[in-house]
Amino acid sequence: MTDAYQQFIEAKVCTAPEHGFEVDPALVNPAMKPHCRAIVPWLLQGGRRALFASFGLHKTVIQLEAVRLASEHAGGRGLIVLPLGVRQEFRRDAVERLGWAEPPKFIRRIEEASATGVYLTNYETVRDGKLDPRHFDATSLDEADCLRGFGGSKTFREFMALFAGDDRAAGVRTDGIRYRFVATATPSPNDYIELLAYAAYLGIMDVAAAKTRFFKRNSEKADQLTLHPHKEEEFWLWVSSWALFVQRPSDLGFSDEGYTLPELDVRWHEIPTNHADAGTEKDGQGRLFRNAAIGVQDAAREKRESLPARVAKLQEIRSEDLAAHRILWHDLEDERRAIEKAVPDAVSVYGSQDLDDREQAIIDFSDGKFRELAAKPVIAGAGCNFQRHCAWAVFLGIGFKFRDFIQAIHRIQRFGQTQRVRIDLIYTEAEREVRQQLERKWNQHNRMADKMSNIIREFGLAHAAMASKLARSLGVERVEASGEHYTVVNNDCVDETRRMDADSVHLIVTSIPFGTQYEYSANYRDFGHTDDNAHFWQQMDFLIPELLRVLQPGRIAAIHVKDRITPGGINGFGFQTVQPFSDECVAAFQKHGFAFLARKTIVTDVVRENSQTYRLGWTEQCKDGSRMGAGMPEYLLIFRKPPTDRSNGYADVPVVKDKATFTRPRWQFDAHGLTRSSGDRPLLPEELEGLDQAAIFKLFKRHSLENVYDFRHDVRIAEAVDRSGWLPTSFMLLQPQSWHPDVWTDITRMRTLNSTQAAKGKEQHLCPLQFDIVERGIEQYSMPGEVVYDPFAGLGTVPYMAVKMGRYGRGCELANLYFLDACAYCAGAERGLSMPGLFDALEQQAAA
CATH class of the missing domain: 3.40.50.10810 (Tandem AAA-ATPase domain)
Known part of the structure; x- marks a missing residue:
């Protein structure tokens, strides 16, 4: 094996x-x-x-x-x-x-x-x-x-x-x-x-x-x-x-004789911007200066209003040598028409032109049959060789499309060009940042091209030599940190779990990597370092049998997962679809002998999710509601290792609860699938007026849980909050609540060890596991003193919470930096230190 x-x-x-x-x-x-x-x-x-x-x-x-x-x-x-x-x-x-x-x-x-x-x-x-x-x-x-x-x-x-x-x-x-x-x-x-x-x-x-x-x-x-x-x-x-x-x-390794690029003479021409019509801010206050032309609307307006001044600058540049061969680069149809009016002898090529006519004009300019060509880089900026008769280009405007820009320049600056190449670029005062971005990308392009040249110089065309260099660390040196109530190991979790004794773990709680979604370390053993989902589950096939072996008979493995979104360009449908990753997880664990017991649903914020996937956009759904899916909850999948004695189904070491604390009423409410109050009168929209977002959230949550559900009424409440200006666009303020014990809507998303990481200025985990999820799993499925194991420990949330709850925490983590942080958190928990929560972290930051 x-x-x-x-x-x-x-x-x-x-x-x-x-x-x-x-x-x-x-x-x-x-x-x-x-x-x-x-x-x-x-x-x-x-x-x-x-x-x-x-x-x-x-x-x-x-x-x-x-x-x-x-x-x-x-x-x-x-x-x-x-x-x-x-x-x-x-x-x-x-x-x-x-x-x-x-x-x-x-x-x-x-x-x-x-x-x-x-x-x-x-x-x-x-x-x-x-x-x-x-x-x-x-x-x-x-x-x-x-x-x-x-x-x-x-x-x-x-x-x-x-x-x-x-x-x-x-x-x-x-x-x-x-x-x-x-x-x-x-x-x-x-x-x-x-x-x-x-x-x-x-x-x-x-x-x-x-x-x-x-x-x-x-x-x-x-x-x-x-x-x-x-x-x-x-x-x-x-x-x-x-x-x-x-x-x-x-x-x-060959001679560069005859392959020297001609000198490039770049000249920038800034046109003053008219600030007389600078516009107003959202609050109605007038602007003193026009906005920088970065946004789409501001850039378009700047292009339109500065066109006469830019054409005048073009004519001034041309007047230096009217007989020269030149390319007049532009981006807009209005610019083309302005060039044709100002330079009647220039030949234009454009998108709606007959293809043969367009191609013949490009060929004729390349052969020097006329002096000036007006074209867009997107049309004539790729593949054409103009260096035989032309060494001068004027850009009537600039933009962010670096690739089109550099291609256009190298129509004339190329090996074989015998003259010094002149490039004139016309832009406005409001486009200074556009110029800076263009120059930054140009420098980055040159640096990365040099990096590639150095690689080729080192390895030549030897594929085998590159493969040898690419074989980064295939293993990891095992490092263990332990205390009286925890053990955290820096290792490959497959190798580490194989080292563990059979039936030595009472509970497994973990958030497995979500297939190929993220890679957490530079090691090939990282489960995220896989080609596709099938490849990921192949690696899981080595781990899952070991998890079954170390888990005590009859005990639980609680696996945190989430389904994934497949972009329309990947699935071929043209719209995003759901990949049922949680179902694949169920099948994988069942294949290796686990029994599937339950699926606890953890509701997430659809507004934040839309920022991650752009799948649920309000504007797009107004265009076509048939494209809309639904928010993707997370799941805690509950698997059980079959007990040795299958006659009654009890675990070899049952999770026993004391009836003095686990009361009959508590049992009834936990066991029932639905919990509702007798209800009160509906919350009125006007009752939210004047309240801040925190108060609105708490009041709406109480209303959602205590009253008979009325979808349209709740929408009216949200609309009233929106009219008041308090409905945020970055997260969902008014979240539907659930009465069902297997649907958790009260998980605090920010209650993770990442809050502490952020307070310390340290690297945060890509997918931190919430304390609430771990805490409930440990409380429900284990007893004090038992061993709780996480093969993907990350920052150490599971062993940390296990120690705080009177269990023995055990974790394995491949990423070295995460492992070191997990060691510190577990050691702190064992010393009885209370780790700071979100608001503690904010207070620490404010004090600093």
């Missing part, structure tokens, strides 16, 4: 799978540059890989050669999907750089293709359904913009279905097109989700698994990702196992 578990852990080492083939270097086109000839075999060996090569490093010829060799190896045909205006570059390079007798054919229907060969098409053709890429054995996406809109993008889902075989809406998942590549010069290191989308498209790793493995998740806000500091190196090593970042040939 130990060997099997160790093998399971070792299999978690994270490198990209290989789906390709070894290619004889002699078969790679000798006309290619040396660094290009080295990259092609690496792409083919992986079969599904990404090429992130800097501007002018011949991404075009590398894709042509890789797709040619892959399609010939498969005995079929290859397809390269391009942005508009790029086909001519591929056709020219195929003939001039690779020596092909004929350039690759551009097609829009499969009938235009033969059974073999390499073909070109554009994204619009695939998106419109005119050409099915599944007719091809090898594909490459050039400047794969379609993958940047992961999740919410219809185009992303369509490309995942067509290329990667992942059509979740139709319930179909196949291996997809055999060989597939992506190539871009600027994957955004500022937007991790773009890299994760590439990984999902290439079949490297699901986005959800990658989020869990590498990122710190914000438990209160959806999709806010922060790369764990201790996982930064591992993340970039993992990316480097399937994506190649190359800034210059020397990154791969």
